[in-house]
Amino acid sequence: MKALVVGNWKMHDTIAQAVQLVDGLLAVVDQFPDTVDVAIAPPFTALQAVSERLRGQSRIALGAQTMHWEDAGPFTGEISPPMLKDLGVGYVIIGHSERRAFCAETDETVNKKAHAALKHAITPIIAVGESLDEKSAGQTKTKVVMQTHAALRDLTSNQIRQIVLAYEPIWAIGTGRSDDPRNADSTMQEIRSANAELQDVRILYGGSVKPQNMAGYAAMPNIDGALVGGASLAADSFAAIVRAAAPR
Ligand code: PGA
Numbered sequence: 001m002k003a004l005v006v007g008n009w010k011m012h013d014t015i016a017q018a019v020q021l022v023d024g025l026l027a028v029v030d031q032f033p034d035t036v037d038v039a040i041a042p043p044f045t046a047l048q049a050v051s052e053r054l055r056g057q058s059r060i061a062l063g064a065q066t067m068h069w070e071d072a073g074p075f076t077g078e079i080s081p082p083m084l085k086d087l088g089v090g091y092v093i094i095g096h097s098e099r100r101a102f103c104a105e106t107d108e109t110v111n112k113k114a115h116a117a118l119k120h121a122i123t124p125i126i127a128v129g130e131s132l133d134e135k136s137a138g139q140t141k142t143k144v145v146m147q148t149h150a151a152l153r154d155l156t157s158n159q160i161r162q163i164v165l166a167y168e169p170i171w172a173i174g175t176g177r178s179d180d181p182r183n184a185d186s187t188m189q190e191i192r193s194a195n196a197e198l199q200d201v202r203i204l205y206g207g208s209v210k211p212q213n214m215a216g217y218a219a220m221p222n223i224d225g226a227l228v229g230g231a232s233l234a235a236d237s238f239a240a241i242v243r244a245a246a247p248r
Pocket of ligand 1: 008168172173174175176206207208209227228229230231
């Protein structure tokens with residue numbers, strides 16, 4: 001399976017900074033292995049500028065960090081799937097733990113957004129993961145399998161085959177405390193077993209991925225790439241992660 005590495009820029013970078021970062025990546029795309037797909041998810045305010053920079057090349061795809069499920073309507077502050085399509089967005093991160101914690105994202109809205117993304121031919125990257133308390137209580141697998149089932153509710157087999165999943169242990173995000181690759185692989189195997197159609201779906205690991213630890217994840221059978229936060233904010237470290245993500 002081809003790997004996928006996604007840079008989640010979160011709430012970072014003005015337009016000028018975002019353009020500088022994407023230009024830095026475009027300067028080194030010829031070093032990206034053919035076996036790795038790459039996407040970047042800048043903040044909404046920089047999507048248009050980054051989209052213009054990415055035009056005419058196919059090596060780096062454009063992603064968004066969230067979206068609403070309706071096409072249009074009275075939803076102040078929200079961004080709809082057609083608005084993202086208009087900007088050339090091909091991927092959307094759905095259900096990131098920061099949005100579940102701070103922006104009222106629920107299993108139900110994650111599911112609605114998954115349906116909406118697929119309807120508009122945007123690939124949803126659906127994030128699941130357990131908290132430190134859940135991990136300590138031995139509930140990791142139950143939690144992520146439950147989140148996966150909820151996210152996939154009423155999707156057809158064909159639709160499920162088009163999604164991407166991301167396993168992101170909440171305690172590993174932004175902490176420098178990455179999950180052990182074997183441990184993550186075992187959790188991800190459980191996620192994959194949640195539905196027969198997930199056999200060939202890409203599952204990304206996320207949580208303190210760095211150039212130094214990416215190869216350890218890429219070597220695992222159930223890890224098909226990474227969702228990268230902090231280390232995606234500099235072209236050299238993100239490019240090094242992409243190079244280390246080639247499946248072996
Ligand atoms: P991190 O974030 O790489 O900074 O830990 C990952 C994520 O939140 O997607």
